[in-house]
Amino acid sequence: xxxxxxxxxxxxxxxxxxxxxxxxxxxxxxxxxxxxxxxxxxxxxxxxxxxxxxxxxxxxxxxxxxxxxxxxxxxxxxxxxxxxxxxxxxxxxxxxxxxxxxxxxxxxxxxxxxxxxxxxxxxxxxxxxxxxxxxxxxxxxxxxxxxxxxxxxxxxxxxxxxxxxxxxxxxxxxxxxxxxxxxxxxxxxxxxxxxxxxxxxxxxxxxxxxxxxxxxxxxxxxxxxxxxxxxxxxxxxxxxxxxxxxxxxx
Numbered sequence: 625x626x627x628x629x630x631x632x633x634x635x636x637x638x639x640x641x642x643x644x645x646x647x648x649x650x651x652x653x654x655x656x657x658x659x660x661x662x663x664x665x666x667x668x669x670x671x672x673x674x675x676x677x678x679x680x681x682x683x684x685x686x687x688x689x690x691x692x693x694x695x696x697x698x699x700x701x702x703x704x705x706x707x708x709x710x711x712x713x714x715x716x717x718x719x720x721x722x723x724x725x726x727x728x729x730x731x732x733x734x735x736x737x738x739x740x741x742x743x744x745x746x747x748x749x750x751x752x753x754x755x756x757x758x759x760x761x762x763x764x765x766x767x768x769x770x771x772x773x774x775x776x777x778x779x780x781x782x783x784x785x786x787x788x789x790x791x792x793x794x795x796x797x798x799x800x801x802x803x804x805x806x807x808x809x810x811x812x813x814x815x816x817x818x819x820x821x822x823x824x825x826x827x828x829x830x831x832x833x834x835x836x837x838x839x840x841x842x843x844x845x846x847x848x849x850x851x852x853x854x855x856x857x858x859x860x861x862x863x864x865x866x867x868x869x870x871x872x873x874x
Contacts, residue, residue: 625652633678643680654839655824657869664796664826668715713789713792719800723768729765732755775808791824796827833854844869
């Protein structure tokens with residue numbers, strides 16, 4: 625479902641991704657671990673073309689993201705075509721990014737209405753179903769400022785599901801939360817994983833990775849150092865850099 629092949633990305637003279645490759649099958653959960661500044665978020669943002677890669681290719685469900693091939697050359701897609709591709713790739717940010725002037729239900733219904741996928745009534749009905757799924761059916765008419773951080777992040781997850789994406793990307797979804805609110809968001813992620821949603825999750829929650837991930841990927845200095853099943857990477861890492869990182873976070 626997701627194929628990342630030899631992706632390179634630099635900001636000015638500073639390389640951030642140096643030949644990253646990763647494959648995630650349909651229905652699988654890949655958890656990406658690594659120290660701050662290792663390139664995790666940049667990799668995630670490259671999957672939906674929020675960051676343009678310098679070299680390499682990314683495909684979602686076989687479709688080349690951000691570019692089209694003509695002969696031996698790649699041409700960047702127009703913005704409207706990139707937006708169409710992004711509608712199949714849900715993205716949940718660290719800091720929720722909800723619209724403060726819209727109610728919770730309208731935050732979720734906005735994208736299906738704006739893209740013409742659903743009428744306003746059907747979009748609101750679907751938004752209410754998604755709110756029920758994340759345990760917030762009773763807060764439909766609240767505004768983001770009236771919610772806790774954990775509730776806001778659950779709304780953000782519901783919003784990411786509103787367009788029925790093929791994959792959902794999570795960029796450290798619990799890092800902005802108080803510790804006592806982390807569990808409620810991870811419970812929603814567990815439910816999504818059980819339902820067969822294809823996911824890449826950047827996180828420092830090792831227990832979640834051990835429980836839910838099909839593949840754990842450890843990235844350092846813009847490179848994949850180690851990847852494999854949780855029992856292998858978390859309990860029996862082969863690379864010294866992985867062992868050093870885990871000794872500090874476990």
